[in-house]
């Protein structure tokens with residue numbers, strides 16, 4: 132019994148002396164045994180990454196004399212991301228713009244942290260025909276340059292739980308996550324003394340086609356292009372947009388909704404529930420749409436808050452990373 136313990140003990144001492152202090156900085160490209168390690172730094176290419184992207188991490192050791200050396204092994208990476216191989220991490224396929232992932236590295240008792248912000252660049256979520264490649268993503272962007280697939284129908288449409296004012300069953304739907312957020316927002320408004328009403332949510336590709344063709348036959352092409360989205364280019368097809376209204380504007384969609392108490396409440400608080408006013412006043416050249424104080428787009432609380440606080444339109448927010 133005593134013999135066994137002594138043998139294990141000896142092995143441990145032998146292992147420690149081989150891999151421990153006596154080994155110096157054998158994991159750096161050239162040895163710098165004379166200098167104590169001062170710091171470790173994580174270096175990544177850029178501070179943002181898209182979903183599914185592989186991000187290579189370079190770890191550098193900084194010695195007391197200021198010399199830097201790349202560490203090629205022997206460090207430990209801690210992160211919620213999937214670690215691939217020795218020094219790469221993969222951004223998850225469902226990562227959304229605005230999410231932050233932290234990467235921590237420890238090497239010989241010294242550590243560093245870096246965070247990578249997810250930005251699903253517009254240039255990487257569109258194909259050669261201008262069709263959006265991430266229609267199901269909560270951070271997808273549809274506009275007059277970015278078309279939803281004609282067969283895209285969200286899989287999780289539900290009937291909204293809030294008060295509505297039109298009998299059409301299709302448009303009283305939203306994707307579940309957006310519907311839940313809308314319920315919370317309407318409750319929040321009610322608690323502050325304002326009653327909101329949902330008017331028009333999900334709109335299928337076929338419905339948008341009929342709507343657009345109706346505009347063309349009644350008012351001509353030019354008018355239709357100004358006031359109606361082309362099929363595939365309406366945000367309503369995403370199931371993430373809802374036009375809201377109130378009794379103060381006769382349950383219609385009116386510009387002056389933005390000047391009502393309800394409209395002001397919405398513009399100040401929508402982001403707290405994950406929505407933005409998608410087509411702000413005076414931004415027609417960028418969004419492609421005139422002011423629509425009633426048109427809310429669900430992005431999730433994190434991204435909606437980032438966009439709101441940036442003061443930018445959704446297009447400008449994304450373009451700031453390109």
Ligand SMILES: [Zn+2]
Pocket residue numbers: 367372373374425426427
């Ligand atoms: Zn709308």
